[in-house]
Amino acid sequence: MRRLAVLLCMLCTLNASAATYYVTVAGLGGAPEYEQRFTGEAHDLDKVFRAAGAAAHVYTLTGAQATAAQVRITLATVAQSSTAGDEFVLTLIGHGSFDGTEYKFNLPGPDLSAADLAALCDRIPAKRQLVVDTTSASGGAVAALERPGRAVITATKSGTEKNATVFARYWIEALQDPAADTDKNETLTAMEAYAYAAKKTAAFYDEQKRLATEHAVFDDTGRGEPVREAGNGQGQMLSSLTILRLGSAGAAAADPAKGALLARKEALESKIDALKYGKAAMDPGDYRQQLTAALVELARVQGELDK
């Protein structure tokens, strides 16, 4: 994560003018309480994404609208509108099923299989894609959905975790709670949101003293088995994929007069990053002194940038 912070900052800058396409689908509830819950969650996401600004293109399908045909039409629209430099986030809320070989997202009328969804996403030119499948049995969809350039997050580790999930609730909460932005750089990455939702989901079962029936996983390398935590190459794409910008980050980047300050800031961040990286090998007093000096300087530079 230390190195990623710098990379992330660069990507934020590079992608500042790109658009993000958000497609959210609330599938078939099957019972009034689930219908209401899934629709409510989709609407909450819709609200969050629409507040993200002009670069956000938001499509939300719920209730009777959320048919396979409508999903196909919506994703085709995104495929036509988006470019390679854009980002694409597909969120699936509802029930899923897995028969041992094939995952299906339950919709009014015919369902969509993971392979169907993958094919639809493949037509979208955005080079950086994120599929967040929060349904039961969603772990069964990973193999079909994963490909380089597409990160996949699922609420369950396999297709055999078939109970209704709570992951969606905490995924949405992550997008609403500033605490999810753990590095406080005012951009919420997919990794931060995933870590928040996964931790809260685990805590839910722990507090209820219930056996956890869902274990969220992700894959962002495009191949192999999904994992629960970053490491061994997994997690890099999610850490650089911004889902939401929370504050004024990026505004300064657009001001040419602040270029020198930005460069100074970046240098200080790199210095802090290097200090933290070498902490174990440093004298504690020396580390503390150098870190304090760099942090104080960074705070001053940030103060200048904020003026």
Add this chain to the structure above:
Amino acid sequence: MMRAASLSALLLLCSGAAHAAPSPQACWTLHRHGQQPQAEACFTQLTRSADAYARAEGFWGLEDWQNANESFRSAAAEAGAPALVKVRWGTLFHERFNNPEAVNLFREALSQDPNRAGAYLGLATVSAEEYDGKANEYLAKAEALDPKLAAAHELAARIALENDTRELAAAEADKALALDSEATEAMAIHAALDLIADRSADAWFARIAAVNPHDGEAYQEVAHHLELHYRFTDAAAYERKAVGADPRLWSAHSALGIALMRLGEVDEPAKELEIAYNNGYRNPATVNSLRLLDSFKNFDTTRQPTTVIKLDKKENELLEPYVQAELHAILDTYSKKYSMTLSGPVQVEMYPNHEDFAVRTMGMPGLGALGVTFGQVVAMDSPSGRKPGDFNWGATLWHEMSHVFIITATNQRVPRWFTEGLAVHEEGHHQPEWADRVTPDVLAAIRDKKLLPVLKLDRGFVFPDYPQQVIVSYFQAGSMCDYISETYGEGKLLDMVHAYAAQKSTAATVQDVLGVAPEVFDTQYLAWIDKKYGAEAAHFDEWRGKLKALAAAAQAGQASTVLAQAPAVIALYPEYTGEASAYAMLADAQRDKGDSVGEVTTLTAYAHAGGSQPEMLKRLASLQEAGGDKAAAAVTLTRVLYIYPVKDADLHKHLGDLLLAEKQYDGAVREYHAVVASAPLDKAGAEYNLAQAYFAAGKRKEAEETVLLALEAAPDYRPAQKLLLQLQQGSTN
């Protein structure tokens, strides 16, 4: 355990066991007299016998359990094998920790010979060990079939003393001795009786030694009864004597290990338990205790001059400040109240896994208790060991610490009912909301007139007649102390402590301290209970019916019906705050109708009635805060800290915010520290909040240390950057 030695007399009754010398009975007699080399030679000879039963006894005597079992199997398979074979085989199973198989064999022996007294004795032994209440019934049958069976009277004496019916214990021990002058277990009962009454038991031990100078089992028997009378240090001392008398008594090594664990030791218990284990004594208590000792590496220990706190590493940082503060408050309060200082630090251990706590206590899982006190060691569940709302760790700690003081003040000479009653009383005395509530089981007991006379109340704890009687007895004992405090004054409870310390009986204590005969006390107490709970008890069925109807209305979403009927349901039984309480239904209905004022009133009444569901209390706090009463909200959330302070960083954050707003900076620091200790996802945010609280409290150095931690985690965190600059500016000015 049914001792092999005690049963040796039974072998004389074996019609089919006539062999050429030696006989099993002769070998066991040598063993019983402590003549081990001769006994071993004798048993070895038996193993060479052509008779399978004799071989079985020989292998048993040599502790070759496997071959003993196989030989018994062969003996039992022989045509015409006497029922005694199965009795002895069953006894072997019992000795080797397999009670179900032992019971099967005793029953098979009885189906073969319904007059086999030894089989009934075997069943009684197992029943006594498992406290299933049937032991005396089996013993009566054994005694009826064989009036000369001394071992039956020894067991009856043991059961009587376990139940603290001392006269009966002495009488039964005397009967055993009249039948068998070498009945060492009966002598041990007498020795225990003397020690419990603080008399010298030397004469009894001398008699035991005359029969068998290496009789470790007699010392074990004494230790067992001392332990049941809260004499934990003495119990360990007698387990040590048992080991000294018979170093090959592996059960005593195990018992000594467990007894020392109860005194807070770790190294010596491990050594003793390993000796037992390595010599084949692998009963569940030994194995579980060894596993638990191994798990102690997962605990952190914090030592201060008057306290030792042992918590799981995962929650030590979070819980230790709360436990430490509460423990010191308790020590201050009780030291003043009881005018005494404990001789050394008190050790408190909290187990996040309830079964670890159970093993810590009993050596076995399955314990229903929340906490247990051994002298100055308290073991209890951690709040994380129970579902939120099931358990108030603060109340439990006050309860257990009361035991620490009372057991010390009385030198462990206190009846169960009084120490439990006083501990329950102390919970409510400290915090009225922690008072033991009259549960449906208690109301039913009051209604059905099942409360016990004060002189028999100990029975309700040790030998309950019905499943809920232990819970009922806790309530009764606590309410008796409440009654004494209310009617005679709180000081009388202290006088009773002194009376018990002077070794007065309950009858004498009640008479001397309260000035009434125990029977009169019972009458007055029952009248007080009737006045307090009589109406609730009388209307218990009506309440239950109305609560059911109310639940149906709530389920159907009939808020108006709930609003109309719930107050009457609550009035019938205001103490009920458990599952599906009328308070919860009424508060929900008020919320649905938008009546937040009514909702606050209902939830406040719920809290005052002892309601302990964190979600309900947090809901009350939110309403109080929304209504502008942040101070009340902080008080409400503070209640939750005593119920479920774990796995809830939001609770600590919210309470920290409230306390900061109320300028209660120390409290805010405590709560924000708890957030940091909860290993939150938002580490930077948690450290920043803590830094802010330190800053507000004027603790600039701590504030700077903490804000740097926030910025180390998130260098671009602007509020933290501003605080750092503010602190830097202050330090350079």
